[in-house]
Amino acid sequence: MNTWKKIALSSVSLIALASLAACGNSKGSESTTSSSSDAKDHKGAVTLWVDPANVASYKDLIKNFNKEYPNIKVTVTQSPNGSANAKQDVSKDPGQAADVFKVPNDQLGAMAEAGYINPLSPSATDWVKSNDISIAVDAVSWKGKLYAYPQDEQSNIVYYNKAKFSEAPKDWADFTAETPIGTDFTNSYNWYPVFLANGTQLFGKDGETVDGTDANTKAGVQAMTWFAQQKANPGVKQLGTALLADLKSGKTQAILDGPWDGSTVKEILGDNFGATTLPTADFGSGSKQMQAFSGVGTLAVNSQSEDPVAASALAQYLSNTESQLALYKANNAIPVSKEAQKDSEVAKDPVALAVIKQVENDTLMPKMPQMATFWNLAAPLIENAYTGKTPATQYQAQLDNFVKSISSATE
Structure with a gap:
């Protein structure tokens, strides 16, 4: 890992x-x-x-x-x-x-x-x-x-089974319509970048501005809404530690992962091994290139x-x-x-x-001392939106609290 x-x-x-x-x-x-x-x-x-x-x-x-x-x-x-x-x-x-x-x-x-x-x-x-x-x-x-x-x-990328498709789809909707893709919505390293891809900033454009986070905007609410939509998407599998096991068993044909698992995925897929960049996705205001940290x-x-x-x-x-x-x-x-x-x-x-x-x-990834607080708070923010624990009516309040907390933290 x-x-x-x-x-x-x-x-x-x-x-x-x-x-x-x-x-x-x-x-x-x-x-x-x-x-x-x-x-x-x-x-x-x-x-x-x-x-x-x-x-x-x-x-x-x-x-x-x-x-x-x-x-x-x-x-x-x-x-x-x-x-x-x-x-x-x-x-x-x-x-x-x-x-x-x-x-x-x-x-x-x-x-x-x-x-x-x-x-x-x-x-x-x-x-x-x-x-x-x-x-x-x-x-x-x-x-x-x-x-x-x-x-x-x-950086996170997508690994996929070439036996399923010779070339990976370029858009998230097309990708998940073709095959289940394994991921982990409890991991903010994986999924906080949705906020960034949709136009918000984390500690400003330079990553060094303590009050430069604007996730509590329309773009941030759209990101939270998109997380919730993935729970109902049959092409998205919340796997956590079963990420590689389910790929090996054939339950999924693609996973969101990083270079640290590259050798293992190559062993699993053999000649059908494929790797590509993240696709585009529509988070609520048109197609955007997905980002990673x-x-x-x-x-x-x-x-x-x-x-x-x-x-x-x-x-x-x-x-x-x-x-x-x-x-x-x-x-x-x-x-x-x-x-x-x-x-x-x-x-x-x-x-x-x-x-x-x-x-x-x-x-x-920003280098702010407040990143420790960021990691602690970003994970439940995303997971609770995905699972539905946080209802849509509370997205704005949750985002306001998140931004306030990481902007006022000392570390």
Whole structure:
């Protein structure tokens, strides 16, 4: 399961970002770049937190890292509660957290505000801008500065059985008329983007405006109405954890999912495997291109690291083109490096191509500290509209309360 899916499904408030001695780095307020020649001869030791399933692939990369940085010892361990909870884990005791850790981009704003991470150095900033696609640069930017190294991108797409149709329908109504499509309306990562596709904004156009959410408009009410309509749509199956099982059994011929399940879906469908971008849909005011949340996986350097030179060298190395391609092959992590996206294997992979194309239509996950509150409140907002627990007469009131709550939250 991917990082943001875990966040959206948890619906549990993360612990407060207390000012635990993390309000700035005693070593300086700006990360040390790893691109200078002196880092090659630097002696040091750092720790790295990554998701449990990816520890082995990162250990392989460290072997290559040590060919260039032979005097930097790296200890790779799994994140205490997974990268989805990086902010929570680091905040418990920043001084004891890893020097470098995997973290989804939507947590960067809160971590920057709390002082758990520092802006990248000018040279590291230039390196990221040169190495990675623009959406990845935007993903790690907060208030005009970069705070982490981008590694991969994710977005929901549609997987489908080519035995059912050689080409996936282009519109949601046509798609669901042809075959049941499996999804999960309890997951706001999947379905909040309907509000965005229908013209509303989440924390403003820039994703950094605390009072910039306008879901409590006509467009938002239309989105809620559309959710309720899907409950009665025989071509939509609420599956939750049975998503892949029902595809395998043939109960569904298509699912809404992300690249994290790409290999499994390929095994299920075999030669009939198909992947495509999300279709268009009419939410009440004409056909609109469906959106997903695009998220970027990043590596951040702990502001309390005892060895920021070694930590920055490691984070940058693990984010370069070669490392991104290695992680793509090992973990299905869709690269964000400009050169990696041109790689021959990536260019012929239907999952990678669908994700890369879908991201062009998506809304980048905001990095506001209020995102923790957003995830907690968005899930029941959508699910209750879908199940009918919230009647249509209460849509406006529910949306008003939702917007007020996330706009006034401190995190």
